[in-house]
Amino acid sequence: MTVxxxxQDTINAAVWAACDTFRGVVDPSIYKDYVLTMLFLKYISDLWQDHHEQYQAQHGDHPELIDELLKSERFVLPPPAGFHALYQARHEPGNGERIxxxxxxxxxxxxxxLGSVFQDISFNSNKLGDEAQKNDILRHLLEDFARPELNLRPSRVGSLDIIGNAYEYLIKHFASTSGKKAGEFYTPPEVSQLAARLVDPQEGDEICDPTCGxxxxxxxxxxxxxxxxxSKRYALYGQEAIGSTWALAKMNMFLHGEDNHRIEWGDTLRNPKLLDAQGQLKHFDVVVANPPFSLEKWGHEAAAADKYRRxxxxxxxxxxxxxxxxxxxxxxxxxxxxxxxxxVPHGVLFRGAAEGKIRKQLVDENLLDTVIGLPEKLFYGTGIPAAILVFRRNKRDDRVLFVDASRDYQEGKNQNQLRAQDLYRIVAACTARQDVDKYAHLATREQIAAHDYNLNIPRYVSGFEPQQSVDLNSVRAEREQLKGELLVLEEKMASYLKELGYE
Known part of the structure; x- marks a missing residue:
């Protein structure tokens, strides 16, 4: 049978329809967690059923062998815990408790x-109303995900990041509430892809995102x-401050078979948890992040005495x-x-005082490698343009490359998008590290110092389009010619009017 x-649009539509079940009962910042958790449960249930049917087709007469084969899967789904068992019992009391x-x-x-992943989510919560209302809401939710078009078997899903993409979709629609207030700016796939290419991860690398979302x-x-x-010979590390988002990251890793990972829950600035055996900050080959922009109340009071000397x-x-x-x-x-x-937001490039001194130190230590200006309206929850800063321990020169990619994008109604050719152009410029007219400039440290360590991109890459020079003599000659033609026309008009009896 062809499958x-x-x-992703189908999944997004179903996710949005499922949200209707909660509207007017639960705040959007909360019900997205219920919907995404149910999406996870449905996916692993379909995956498990898919594998069970494959084994049954091969070994139908040996149920004991099928059970043993299922035990060797990378995860275990106890029969009462599957989505389909919950769906069959949806009309009975106790939906919240069963889920x-x-x-x-x-x-x-x-x-x-998956240890502790679901500790912050309860479908049996009083937030969903009294028992009768809660049972009815959850029955509708189960029915939303039981629709035939939401068959999430691997053969249909392929390589889709279903949790991450659905999370992006919800953040887009709730940016004015849950997303914006919580500082959750999902990194668009194209920006994630660009950041990954810029750091060029290799087999054997340890890779970290300290604000992993x-x-x-x-x-x-x-x-x-x-x-x-x-090869899957690499390790992923992350830390996330918001408990429900940390749970999404754990579910995402689980869905994508990224078993060699360590994702911690906690505030990276106040309480970094990715430490080595000696209790010091663990070091990584690759570090990538899209931190919340200009976060307030981040732990300034204790920063001067930071035991990690950050x-x-x-x-x-x-x-x-x-x-x-x-x-x-x-x-x-x-x-x-x-x-x-x-x-980072563009203010990081030019703000003064303490930030200016830090910026100077990073440049003088020859750590800053590249500054890339991105188009506006790329991120859900904020329309401001952002930049990507690339740092390296072992640079091949002592210069800083500035790239102005702010004018290359696909314009959308509410959100702009980087295209494949835009990504290619940025990466090509970063690899070549050469001047490109109105696009890239490789600046010396002396140039940067002359600008008082201000990294504002237009100081180094001019997007100014010079106007063509005007030949005044030609303009004057053309004007005299037009005046002559006008005089002839006026004489003809006067002649016509005279013939018609008008003086």
């Missing part, structure tokens, strides 16, 4: 991979390594954490192979 592939029990069974059966940027790095050589180059401002994240990332790069890419 038709599922499209919670199923999630806990899945967690316990796969504790090494739903894990999309980490997975893009892993995907790039696999595409090049098929702020030895200076303490960032109390109300802007941008350089706090940058300095943390710089300190976690491996001495020999370390390289990093971080998405």
């Amino acid at each position: 038709s592939p599922i499209h 919670d029990r199923a999630l806990h069974l899945i967690e316990e059966s796969n504790y090494a991979k 739903s894990g999309s940027l980490l997975m893009k790095c892993g995907q790039l390594i696999r595409e090049r050589g098929g 702020f030895k180059r200076g303490v960032p401002p109390r109300t802007k954490a941008d350089y706090a994240f940058i300095l943390h990332m710089v300190e976690t790069m491996k001495p020999g192979t370390g390289r990093m890419a971080v998405v």
Whole structure:
């Protein structure tokens, strides 16, 4: 039987329809977690059923052998915990309790991979109303995900990042509430892909995202390594401050078979948890991040006494954490192979005071490698343009490449998008590290110092289109010719009027 592939638009439409079940009952910042958790449960249930049917077709007369083969799968789905069992019982009382029990069974059966992932989500919560209302809401939710078009078997899903993409879709629609207030700016796939290419992850690398969100940027790095050589010999590390988003990252890793990962829950600036055996900051070959822009209340009070000495180059401002994240990332790069890419607001390039002193230090230490200006309206939740800063421990020169990619994009109604040719042009310029008229400039440290360490891109890359010079003599001659032609026309008009009897 031919299985038709599922499209992300279909998943997004179903996710949005499922949200209707909660509207007017639960705040959007909360019900996205219910919807995405149910999406996860449906996917692993379809995956498990797919494998069960394959084994049954091969060994139908040997149920004991099928059970043994299922035990060798990379995860275990106890029969009562599957989506289809929950769906069959949807008209019975206790939907919330049954779903919670199923999630806990899945967690316990796969504790090494999913331990504590569902501790912050309860389908049996009073937030969903009294027992009758809650049971009815959850029945509708189960029915939303049981529709035939949401058959999420591997043969239909392919390589889709279903959790990450659906999360992006919800953040897009809730940017004015849950997304914006929580500082959650999902990294668009094209920006993640660009950041991954800029740091060029290799087989054997340890890769970290200290503000990993739903894990999309980490997975893009892993995907790039696999595409090049098929190897999964790398390790992914991440930390995420928001509990529900940390859970999404863990689910995302699980869905994509990224078993060699360590994702911690906690505030990276106040309480970094990715430490080595000696209790110091662990070092990584690759560090990538899209931290929340200009985060306030980030832990400024304790920064000067930071036991990891992350702020030895200076303490960032109390109300802007941008350089706090940058300095943390710089300190976690491996001495020999370390390289990093971080998405930042443009203010990071030119703001003065403490940030100016930190910026000067990073340039003088020859750590800053590349500054890339991106188009506006790329990110959900904010329309401001961003930049990507690339740092390296072992640079091949002592210059800084500036790239103005702000004018290359596909324009959308609410959000712009980087195209494949835009990504290629940026990466090609970064690889060549040569001047490109109105696009890229390789600046010396003396040039940067002459600009008082201001990294504002137009200071180095001019997008000015000079107007063609005007030949005044030619303009004057053309004017005299036109005046002569006008005089002839006026004489003809006067003659016509006279013939008609008008003086």
